[in-house]
Amino acid sequence: MGKKQKIILPPDLPPDVADDEIEVSDEDLQFVNDNVDYAGFVSNLDTNLITKHVTRVADVKEDALEALYEKRSKKKSLEKKKEDNEIEVDRVDALPIKTLDGQLHFRTAPKTAKKPGTVGSDQIDGDSSDDGVEASLVKLTKPEKRAKLKKGRKEAKKQEKDAVKSEVQPTPQEQVLAEVEKELTAEESNKAMKFRLAELGTELLMDPESNIKSLKEMLQICNKGDHSITVIGLKSLLAVFKDIIPGYRIRLPTAKEQEMVVSKAIKKMRLYESTLLSVYKAYLNKLIALEKQQPLKRVAVRCLCTLLDAHPHFNYWESLLAAVLKNLNSTDEVVRKLCCATVKSLFTNEGKHGGEATVHAVRYIAEDVKASDCDLRPDSIEVFMSLTFDEDIGRAKITEEKKTKGKRNKMKRGTEEPSQVPANERKKNRKEQISKMRDEVKADLKAASFSQDEEEKKQIQSQTLSAVFGTYFRILTHTMQSIAARNVDTSNESTSQWGTFPLLAPCLDGIGKFAHHIDLDFMGDLITYLRKLAEGGGSSSDISGSIQSTKRLSIAERLRCCIVAFKVMRNNLDALNVDLQDFFVQLYSILLEYRAGRDQGEVLVEALKIMLCDDRQHDMQRAAAFIKRLSTFSLCFDSAEAMSALVTVKHLLQKNVKCRNLLENDAGGGSVSGPVAMYRPQVSDPNLSGALSTVLWELNLLRKHYNPMVSTLASTISTMSTATQNQVLLSYITPQQAYTQSSIEQETFDLKEDFGKNRKRKRGSESVVSDVDQDVKMGEADEDDVLRKKFCDHFVMVHDMSESKRLKDELSRTTLALDLFEKYKNQTKKKQSATTTKVVKKLKVVNKKKKMKLT
Template identity: 55%
Template sequence: MGKKQKQNQKVIRAPELPPEVPDEDIEISDEDVKFVAKNRAYAGFVSTLDTQSITKHVTRIANAKEDDLEELYERRSRKKPREDEEEKGIVVDRVDALPVKTLDGKLVYRTVKNDESSDKEDESDGDKGAFKLTKAERRAKLKKKKKEEKKQAKEVVPTEEVPQNSQVQVLAEVKADLSAEEVAENKKVRIAELGTELLADPESNIKSLKELLSFCKDADKDIAKMGLKSSLVVFRDIIPGYRIRLPTEKELEMKISKAVKKTRFFEATLLSSYKAYLQMVIPLQHRPEFSRVAIHCLCTLLEAHPHFNFRENLIPAVVKNLASDDDVVRKLCSTTIQSLFKDEGKHGGEATVEAVQLIAELVKIHDCHLHPDSIEVFLALSFDEDLARSEKMDDNKGKYKKNKKRKNADEQNQPAINDKKRLKQELLSKTREEVNADFKATSFAQDETERKRIQAQTLSAMFNTYFRILKHTVQLDRSQVNASSTGVSLPLLSSCLKGVGLFAHFIDLDFMSDLMKHLKILASGKSIGNSENLLTVSERIECCIVAFKVMRKNLDALNVDLQDFFIQLYNLILEYRPGRDEGEIFAEALKIMLCDDRQHDMQRAAAFIKRLASSSLCFGSAESMAALVTVKNLLQKNMKCRYMLENDVGGGSVSGSVAKYQPYSSDPHLSGALASVLWELNLLSKHYHPAIQTMASNISKINTASNQVYMPTVSPQQAYSELLLEREQFNLSCNTKKLSHKRKREPTLSGDDKPSSNVDEDGLRKKFADHFTVVHDIVENEKLRKELSLTTASLQLYQVYKKR
């Protein structure tokens, strides 16, 4: 027994490892079975082994099946930490822990993992490093490796397909983008092809017009805009110069030639396509992205073909946009309507009547709060003055015909009249009527009665708009007035006054008294029942100008006293400010009211001469020149006013009683200006502008003794515009040499009173710069105050409108 134990110990100490043979290749022979049956005592320890503890040690799970064991080994291999992670898990020093020597002769140190890693890993992986793999574990590991290799071989295809799928998606997206661009390019090319085909031969290719209109509804905005513009060009070129009338049912039943059939098909297709195009474009003007394109199409079609069908749909769409906030759209519509008024030969005046009536309704709907462009288009209207004269002739002819009929009736009662003469006269009248009817049918000229009707309707709608604006301005409520501003926002008043002054000779005489009454109220700057000034100085001066224009154009029929307007102008000269008010209107008033009249009342002329001479000291160069030209004209026309140039005791050399001079009088007749002297000319002769110097010196040299009356050669408007163009482009006359000689001749002063010869130019420049910056700030402040007053006035008007 001792020898056998020694032999067994020798075998244990130096074992020979059996070759690794898979379980499938192991074959158990009959001899082995007999040997185990004989020597059961040696193999008895196998029956006493604890299989559950062994399986727990190998599989960590008891009662596990063979199929499940492979999955457990796979999971264990996935959770197996790397070598660097195992090294990180060592916390206990190797000196402090005793190693374990395996059968292979390797030393294995027991390790303890960190708290962080122990929380994450299972309990089974904690003791793994302390045991050596057994033969069964090795076999399981080999099986596991083979299965993993098989799985990896199977998973190679899907892992490679992932980037392929992503690349396919990217390629699909790129192809989609490229295809969208290609589709857009193809659509553009197709639009161009259709347009060229239609322009080349419209009658043969009229069917492709519907395909062209289909691009106007495309989802792409650029393609839709291109379709709208291309269709516009096609319609503008192929629309005929006449109005299309579709054939009736009887005409369709008739037999016709191929040419007539082709023309009918062309006209019907064109008319239906044009209607569809307008139904598409008119709603697009309310969409922001298509508004300008749509309005451009409407305006172009109306301007090019105002005679064609569906004009009653185009004109309202264009007129409504006169109230648009977009300046581009409003200017485009106003220019289109002006061209419509100027080219009446295309439509015969019918479109003019429709547009003027629609503008009148637009002003009424918006309560006279529109941009001036909406009624400035009336200034482009042209009326035939001969039609008004022919109306009078027609009235006389009508009276003559009535008298002639009465005579004929009296002659019929007399039996002595010859029947043959009567029959000849009837035949002649019938033939004349037939010839006149044929001539009217064949001639392209419009009938005179039709022209009269159109002109009467146009004038009625236009003056209805003008009188509505004047009445609205006169009847402004106190709630609509902004107390912080000098005036109310009345945008249409200036354009209204220009139109009334231009077409005053067409106004019916029955309305003249009411018109002059309203102009007097507006010239005073006050409305009915309101004591506050509503209008600006320029607007009040313009009211005076319009009153004089109306009076002069209807001189034969009117007998109006214009003294009130002279009084208003006399007071407005003091209220005029060069930077705030319009100088052109001021110069026009001086020309029309003072220079154009051949003769003036002496007291009134002297009052205006004195006030203009005094005001020219405060005006700018252009306004001063216009005032001095007016003074010169008045002095040349009125000889007695020339005595104001003398400086006698008592003021002038006028014989008789002279009223005392009252410079602040509101009535020019009560000012007593003849008792004054024009001392302002002496100061104006030293003015900084050389032109004003020469004008003042020329006025002062007028001969008072001569009785010659001079006719004016230059009007105040011309003088104002010429001096305004120069804009201070002159050289100041300054003789530095004379000043230096005078300084040398002056007695020398001692001490601090002696002036310094060297002038501090930098200091002067700084002072002038500061001064001009202050002046600039003041001007900017005034402008901002004006804008603030206008905005507050508009807000108040909007609040009143909301309340209504």
């Protein structure tokens, strides 16, 4: 504004010279003629274009010039209108056009897209453009308008086709770049979501009440992201819920309670609880839905199991428990083990839920067994083994209360004061006051303590027991019915995918564990069922019949039936009087049918211990029959079964002194004092086998057994005789311990001699060398024995030291516990004395007030 800009004027044009005055020299003509090629462009000039920009044209009439000027003015006005309706294209995107005048014209585009076939005010007809007449001012007839619309539509279709053709397909490089860009953006979004989940989780754990709304955002992130984000989101929500869920069930306020005016703290608490419940419900529904998807099934089941294990008391526990119990029969082994472990922990930790979840779970399993017709995996029934029941809960405390009541009544009778009030009314008033005080104290104790009421606990345990035994008896009846149907129709041999009777073995184990809780009214039916199942489902009179019946039940299942029968009898010894001879007969026949490797040796060893070793009284004929059969049994099988059988034989010989006559190797054989004078091994009844008339010649062969443990035990048994009747011979090892020890040592056992190689010896010097080698081997064996003794002594000393240290620690712990118990007793005595003094004072005050009223 301060300084004036200098205006630069263009240079002046040269003065006009007439054609007559122009003089061309000969030299110029000669130069042009010599250089015709340089002047050839003049012939290519367009004279028409040049005449457009010439203001004056020679030999033209004045009327034609005026018409020409009018056309040019109309064209200029139309171009201005076009410029007003058009937008100039960016100069970077398109190059300009330079005219002959030297001016630059940039490309333009219309402001609004024009519909094909329509004629606007700014549109110009191509035919009338030369005449300078606008198309909007021309009135067209109806057929002309229709023809024009058709042309416009055709042109629009052509333009669309050209646009589709002009679209260039992307190259493979561009496609790869686009995919890489998408992946990069997805990774960035996933990282952002992970960081956001971490932030929300930390905020919730720090202050859950003020940041409870962030739970919804975390759940939304789980729904938005891909597989990895959903897994991380589910796990983070699990950690948050596991931490912030309270130890009580949330009850939402009713409509009337919401209308009431409350404080800000209560409003905040209600908002917190309602949002927590809504998001928790949505989270559970999402887990149950994801459980059906294979890639996310394990993650969903793990979250459900951890929630049920941590908070089985919280809202929606029934749907959570149902989702876990459905997977007890899952084909996925990981999922099945997770659910079984969760249900077992639920049964053992009943203090968290008060036993409601236990009853619900047991009833659900019972209904599932009924619906599936006992065609489930054994894991679904083995869960019952972790249940625990109290025996006669609350009886001792009730008797103590009755005793204390009687003592207090006696004390009250002795300390009554004479008054004008009748004795009956005074007693009633005192009883009412004491009952009120006791009720108040009990209510306060229940509110303060988290322990469950004894009556409720008893009721819950009775319901669980009835459901458990209902499933067990259902399984037994189903096996009996199926065996009977197969005996009738031998072609019906279809088995389930988990075996012939998959639930029978866990059912028998459970009956053996909870046999002392069974009602005596069902004992007779149970023993008959077990007897029939031990026979294999039918009555077998001989060995061949029993072998045919084993097609129905396995050896292990039959042995379990015998074991359960003995457990039931021993737990109810005073109430039952049942003969168990049939079970001994079945065990006697099973010993011949047993095959090592095919059948379960642990079950056989348990049956030997319970039926033969633990029983105090045995018939002499039966004991002799089992001694003879077990000795022949030990000849045919592995060292583990042989050791357990020989240990059982030793137990029987120690208890039955008369059976040691089998060890006598006289010319006439064993004792012939029994009812049967000849040994008959083919008989199924051990009492009729006549085993006392034979000799244990098998022990002589077992003394040469390849396993040193078996050989030493056989030699010790053979040294027992009738001469040692008065000696007390005790064996501190059971058949089960012998079986486990020998099975462990059998894995690392090596033969000392190679019996398969037949070595040929030569005469002469080679015999001397062999003798020397034998002497060297004997010396090495003596050194090995010395070292073995030293190592044994050392390990015994170390073991004694560790045992003494452990006993000292246990002593210190027990003394501390006793001291604490004495302190607790003293404190409780002081509290009881204080409460009694308060009650006495209150009673005295009440009596004084009554006296004052009466006076």
